Every structure is written in structure tokens, then in C-alpha cells.
Amino acid sequence: MSHRDAIFPADRHALYEAHLYSAAIRSGDLLFVSGQVGSREDGSPEPVFEDQVKLAFANLRAVLxxxxxxxxxxxxxxxxxxxxxxxxxxxxxxxxxxxxxPPYPNWTAVGVTWLAGFDFEIKVIARIPAAG
Structure with missing residues (x-):
């Protein structure tokens, strides 16, 4: 059985611990990032939708x-x-x-009825750059 190479940002762990998942898993030269939401450090949702989306991207950038x-x-x-x-x-x-x-990454948008109190979530797959 292979070992999961879990990746976490330095200062954001409330939701990961509460819901038992890793921020991302490295597999070879690919990074599979779990859905990132617009959560504050304590795991609560950012109430203003646009700010929630911006914070989700900020949280994504931190994991990347x-x-x-x-x-x-x-x-x-x-x-x-x-x-x-x-x-x-x-x-x-x-x-x-x-x-x-451009070129832009592939993008799929999905409408859902529930995101645990959030209104937007983003998950990605990234290629990890070769160490140089």
C-alpha cells in the first residue's frame, strides 16, 4: 500500500481536522487539491459571497x-x-x-444544493514543477 503524501498550508487547519481530510495529496508530479472554500481560520464561512470566492482562491493559492x-x-x-x-x-x-x-486550465462548474454552509468551492489538479 502506498503512503499518502499529504500537503497542508502552514496556517489553515480547522476544517481539515474537523472533517478529517487533507488539503492536498501529492502523487508523483501531480497535486490533487481538496475543495477549498471561503473559510476563515476558524473554519467559519466568509458571509459576503464575493469575499467568500476571493478567500476560496486565497486558500487554494496557500495549498498550492x-x-x-x-x-x-x-x-x-x-x-x-x-x-x-x-x-x-x-x-x-x-x-x-x-x-x-490563456491557455486556461480545464474547468467544470457544478450546481449543488449543499456545501456545509458555504456557497462556493473550488478543487484542482496541478502539475508540480520539476525542482530546478
Whole structure:
């Protein structure tokens, strides 16, 4: 049985411990990042939707950085939305500021009815850059 190479950002553990999951798992040169939400350090949701989306991206960047990656290394994105029709414009504006220039990663958006008190979640797969 292979050992899981778990990755955690230095200062964000409340939800990981409460819900028993790793922020990310490294497998070879791939990083599988668990869904990141707009949670504060104590695990509570950021109440303003746009700020919640921005915080989810900030939390994502922290996990990527802990593995030596950046947004530029992301190859696949899945986002989850509790009200896609009402939220899409805000998400797309934040996404445009976060993702950078083309070529863009793959992206799948999924409408859901429940995200444990959150309204947006983002999970990604990234390629870990070769040490140089």
C-alpha cells in the first residue's frame, strides 16, 4: 500500500481536522487539491459571497504554494455553486483576476444544493514543477 503524501498550508487547519481530510495529496508530479472554500481560520464561512470566492482562491493559492506550485501549474478545475445562475457573474469576475492569461486550465462548474454552509468551492489538479 502506498503512503499518502499529504500537503497542508502552514496556517489553515480547522476544517481539515474537523472533517478529517487533507488539503492536498501529492502523487508523483501531480497535486490533487481538496475543495477549498471561503473559510476563515476558524473554519467559519466568509458571509459576503464575493469575499467568500476571493478567500476560496486565497486558500487554494496557500495549498498550492505549500506544494511548490502556483495557479499557473493548475491543469484541471472543478467548482461547485449553490446558486449558479445568481453567482456566475461574480465567480467569473474573480476567476478572471485569479487565473491569468490563456491557455486556461480545464474547468467544470457544478450546481449543488449543499456545501456545509458555504456557497462556493473550488478543487484542482496541478502539475508540480520539476525542482530546478
Amino acid at each position: 504554494a505549500a506544494a511548490g506550485c502556483s495557479i499557473d501549474d493548475v491543469v484541471d478545475v472543478t467548482t461547485f455553486h449553490t446558486d449558479p445562475e445568481a453567482q456566475l457573474e461574480t465567480v467569473m469576475a474573480v476567476r478572471a483576476a485569479e487565473i491569468g492569461a
